[in-house]
Amino acid sequence: MVTTANNLVYERPEGFTDTPTHYCPGCTHGVAHRLVAEVLEEMGVLEKTIGVAPVGCAVFAYNYFDTDFVEAPHGRAPAMATGIKRVLPDRVVFTYQGDGDLASIGMGEITHAAARGENITVIFINNANYGMTGGQMAPTTLPGMKTTSSPNGRDVETQGYPIRMSEMLATLDGAGYVVRRSLHDPKNIRLAKKAIRLAFETQLRGLGFSLVELLSTCPTNWGMTPVESLKFVEDKMVSYFPLGDYKISQGVAQLKV
Amino acid sequence: MTREMWEGNQAIAEAAVRAGLEAYFGYPITPQTEVLEYLSRRMPELGRTFVQAESELGAINMVYGAACAGVRVMSTSSSPGVSLMMEGLSYIAGTEIPAVLVNVMRGGPGLGNIAPSQSDYNQAVHGGGHGDYYPIVLAPASVQEAVDLMALSFDLAEKYRSICMMIMDGSIGQMMEPINMPEMRPVQRKDWDWATNGRMGKRERHVLTSIYLDPYEEEKTNLRLLERLQQVQANEVRYKEYFLDDAEFVVIGFGTAGRVSLSAVRAAREQGIKVGLLRPVTVSPFPHKVVDELVKRIQGFLVVEMNTGQMLEDVRLSVKGRAPVEFYGRPGGVVPFPDEVLAEIKRVASSRLSLEANPRDAWFERMMAMK
Ligand SMILES: Cc1ncc(C[n+]2csc(CCOP(=O)(O)OP(=O)(O)O)c2C)c(N)n1
Ligand code: SF4
Ligand SMILES: [Mg+2]
Numbered sequence: 001m002v003t004t005a006n007n008l009v010y011e012r013p014e015g016f017t018d019t020p021t022h023y024c025p026g027c028t029h030g031v032a033h034r035l036v037a038e039v040l041e042e043m044g045v046l047e048k049t050i051g052v053a054p055v056g057c058a059v060f061a062y063n064y065f066d067t068d069f070v071e072a073p074h075g076r077a078p079a080m081a082t083g084i085k086r087v088l089p090d091r092v093v094f095t096y097q098g099d100g101d102l103a104s105i106g107m108g109e110i111t112h113a114a115a116r117g118e119n120i121t122v123i124f125i126n127n128a129n130y131g132m133t134g135g136q137m138a139p140t141t142l143p144g145m146k147t148t149s150s151p152n153g154r155d156v157e158t159q160g161y162p163i164r165m166s167e168m169l170a171t172l173d174g175a176g177y178v179v180r181r182s183l184h185d186p187k188n189i190r191l192a193k194k195a196i197r198l199a200f201e202t203q204l205r206g207l208g209f210s211l212v213e214l215l216s217t218c219p220t221n222w223g224m225t226p227v228e229s230l231k232f233v234e235d236k237m238v239s240y241f242p243l244g245d246y247k248i249s250q251g252v253a254q255l256k257v
Numbered sequence: 258m259t260r261e262m263w264e265g266n267q268a269i270a271e272a273a274v275r276a277g278l279e280a281y282f283g284y285p286i287t288p289q290t291e292v293l294e295y296l297s298r299r300m301p302e303l304g305r306t307f308v309q310a311e312s313e314l315g316a317i318n319m320v321y322g323a324a325c326a327g328v329r330v331m332s333t334s335s336s337p338g339v340s341l342m343m344e345g346l347s348y349i350a351g352t353e354i355p356a357v358l359v360n361v362m363r364g365g366p367g368l369g370n371i372a373p374s375q376s377d378y379n380q381a382v383h384g385g386g387h388g389d390y391y392p393i394v395l396a397p398a399s400v401q402e403a404v405d406l407m408a409l410s411f412d413l414a415e416k417y418r419s420i421c422m423m424i425m426d427g428s429i430g431q432m433m434e435p436i437n438m439p440e441m442r443p444v445q446r447k448d449w450d451w452a453t454n455g456r457m458g459k460r461e462r463h464v465l466t467s468i469y470l471d472p473y474e475e476e477k478t479n480l481r482l483l484e485r486l487q488q489v490q491a492n493e494v495r496y497k498e499y500f501l502d503d504a505e506f507v508v509i510g511f512g513t514a515g516r517v518s519l520s521a522v523r524a525a526r527e528q529g530i531k532v533g534l535l536r537p538v539t540v541s542p543f544p545h546k547v548v549d550e551l552v553k554r555i556q557g558f559l560v561v562e563m564n565t566g567q568m569l570e571d572v573r574l575s576v577k578g579r580a581p582v583e584f585y586g587r588p589g590g591v592v593p594f595p596d597e598v599l600a601e602i603k604r605v606a607s608s609r610l611s612l613e614a615n616p617r618d619a620w621f622e623r624m625m626a627m628k
Contacts, residue, residue, distance in 0.1 A: 048455040052322070053466075062464045068453040070325045071466035073348050076318035079310065083322025083330070084453070086306040087280050091455045109318070112311035 015041040019063045026226020028183040028216040029057055029125060033064055035193045036096070036123055039200055040067065049092040050084055052077040054106075056098035057131040075106025078113035081120040092203060094121040100130040103139040103165050110169070117174030117208040121199045124165065124211055127218040128237060135221025139163045142240050147221070162240060166213045170246035176208030178247035182215035184233040188243075197257055207251040215241055260435040265400040265425070266291035268436060269333075269359060272407035274299055275441045279328040280306035282319035284338060287371040288427030289361040292333040305444075313338040317345030317358075324349060324356045325465045327452030329411050329444070331357035335427070336365050336377050339385075346420055347386030350482070351467025354451070355414035359423045361430040364590030372590025373426035375512060378567035381424050382541040389479045391486040392420040393493065394541040396511040400434040402538070408439065413493060415447075417485050424540070426513050426563065428592060486542070495538040496547060500526060504533030506606055507551055509572055510561040511537050513592060518561045521598035530606050540568060548575035557581040557610045561598055564588045566617040573616075581610030584620040 012018065015037030023029045040046050049067040053059055055074035062069030072080045077095035085093040102110050102124050113120065129147050130136040136149040140162050144153040154162075166180045177199055181192035192214055199210035215237045217229035224232060263271070270292045273281075281300055283293040293309065300307035306323070310316035316332045323330040334342060339360045349356050362377045364370040379385075381394045393413050397403035403425055414421040453463045469475035499519055501507065510518040515536035522534045535551070537544050551558075557580060560569045565588045576582055585601040587593040 046456070047458050050326075050453050050455055059468065062466065066462060068455055068462050069464045069466075070322065070352075070453050071464075071468060072321075073318065073344055076314065076321075076345070079315045079318035080322035080325070082308065082315075083280065083282065083319035083324070084326045085322075086308060086319075087323045087326050087328045087330075088454055108311050109315055112315060116308075 013037040013041050015046050015066055016064055017066050021064075022060055023057065024220040026217065026219040026229060027057070028214070031183050031189060032123060032125055032214050032216065033061065035189070035196050036094070037065055039193065039196045040092070043197070043200060043204070045092045045200070045204070048090070049094070050088070052081045052084070052093070052095040054095065054097040054101040055132070056101045058096050058098060058125065059132065061096050075101050075104070076109050077101070078106065078109040078118065078120065078122065082113055082116070082118050085118060085120050089119070092121075092200065094123060094200070096123045097125065098131065099124070099126045099128065099138045099140040103163050111172070114169045114172045114175045114209045114211070117176070119203050119206055119208060121203045122209075122211040123196065124213040125216045126165075126213055126241065127216040129218055129221050131218045131221055135218070140241070142236060164241060166211065166246045169211060174209050175211070175247045176249040177202040177210040177252045179245045180213040180215070180241060180243050182233055182238060182243055183217070184215065184230045198252070198255060201255050201257055202252050205251070205255065207249060213241075260437055262433050263400060263436050263438065264291060264431060264433050265403060266361065266430045267295045268400050268438070269403050269407050270295040270299065271438060272404040273331055274303065275439050276408035276411050277329045277442050277444045278305065278331060279444055279446070280323040280330040281332065282308050282310050282316040282323070282330070283332050284310050284313050284316050284334065286335045286338045288363060288373070288430045289333050289335045289359070291430070292359070313341035314344065317342040320356050321345050321349050324354045325352070325453045327449045327454055328446060331359070333359040333361065335361045336363050337368060339377060339380070343386040346392070347388050347390065348467050350386065350390035350392065350420055351388060351478070352465050353418045353482070354465065355411070355418055355421070357410045357414050357421050357423075359425065362424055362426045364588070370590045371427060373428035373513060373563065373592055374588070374590045375424070375426060375514060375563040375567070376588065377424060378540065378562070378564060381422050382571070390482050392422050392541060393417065393489055393539065395421065395423045395538060396540045397423065397425050397429060397538070398512050398516040398536060400429060400432060401436040403429055404436055404438065406538070408442070417489055419485060419489070424512070428513050490542040493539060494542050494544050494546070496544040497536045497538060498533065498547075499536070500533035501535065501551070503531055505531040505556045506559065506602065507533050507535055507555050508559045508561055508598070508602065509535045509537070509548070509568070511540050511568060514561045514563050517593055517595055518598050520595035521602055524595065524599050525602045530602060532602050532606065543571045543575070545575040548572060552576055552580045555580060557583060557605055559583045559585060559601055559605045560616070561593065561601070562586045563592060566620070569616060578612055581612055582616045583610065584616035586620060
């Protein structure tokens, strides 16, 4: 079919480079990337944005966004972002991190970036496992959930409980905007995009640390089809990780976008 | 210029400021904390960046970020803290960007103590972090020299897109000495063609990473880093020499061990012993050529260190068994007295030296016999 303006259903946002994706089919990392690229484009800030890629499946995030990018050591993206933002306060600086990266090895860096009220934006992909290394247990793996390192299902007696990062970070006074959204259906994707927009607006207005947690799929390591994995997010993940606004500071509450 | 009394740690902090330091990230640890404390006041006063990080991991990765943004940035720490920074240092090396780090070394391994030591020579000079890389390492022997090397550290780091580390010990960090503080240089933010500071409508995007998934690309990177080491080796060797012209014996020591040795060498000269001192200022690049020259005309070397013989291996690498090498060390945070080194000089000058003996083993035996 010839693509014309009338039947155009997909267009590469300006914020994207022309690079084929390396993500697995049905993986919502791609959706999250697209939302961020669209928001940066709509806000007209691509020129002054510097992204910080994590270690995880999004390690190559820098291939896709048409902005300056750096690639952090595992978990240290918020520290790198701090270094960049402090010396370039008029730029837009964001990190894009998985749950192993952010909630396990990078717990110190994310917590203190939030506590310091670093004026950065964090896109946090919670897919309940370590995707890149082949699906091991993450701090966010649900109780009873099977992974390659919890083969009998996560036993909370010996392997502890999942960490709800948004709730935890929301307790910190430095956090301006901390919310959880999901990418399991179009309605939630639209809500996620709005939240990402608000997070970047928080940064632009200098209102402190902003984080959007996105419940995400990993069909490959969950051993599910893309459709099954969306259903898993909706049925299983949302109940353990409730969607909602965990921190909206007074300043952010007054933002109109 | 009038000389002023400065404590070593505060002096290097001010020297860095005057060399155009734009951002500092650090974490408290003795005997380096005065740098952090000094800059916590000084940097904001000048409208520059200061952050006390959550850990040395945080600090070095903030350095990494600011370095990617293209500004003059540094951190300082002491041995256990520098161990934590090794991850970040390896990434910075792999990304080929300039960064400056000062290690005010203390006794180790482990928590060790807070006494002056040179125990991290190997970690600094021979890598420390993972992967094939070669930092530039400077070793001052006085507060004045530390101050003078501060500006050079930034210049070298930028010239070679490399890590420049200054290793000094707690005695230099915490001692007061009269010095000349250099003039304030203006902050000059250079428009590096690699910095990730936003496209700003001017250029293609910049990406800075240390990933080379293709082994052939990583190999190229490793070779590029090695090539840079060779340029540094050819252009940047710095050392101080004392009484070498007619020397029959040469003491080699860096930093405080070199300074203590100088007193001992002077005393030995008064007693008619023809001994000189070679004090490497750059321990990486090591002054191999100078040692190589000396081999041809002297009767023996005495390496003095505040560790169990780390630089000793680099000396032996230059000497290649062509001249006797002896060793005297005080590890663990013990600073040798000039008298001890003088006794060693006398011993070396009056014994029949062997080319075959392992200098560390021989020293170890003497140490154990004394205990
Ligand atoms: C210091 C260090 N430890 C471990 C690893 C191996 N590693 C690479 S990615 C990863 C997990 C990433 O999981 P997550 O952050 O959840 O991202 P995802 O792939 O699921 O998006 C690990 C442990 C590493 N690269 N560096
Ligand atoms: S492994 Fe999982 S998280 Fe990674 S790209 Fe594939 S589906 Fe996505
Ligand atoms: Mg994950």
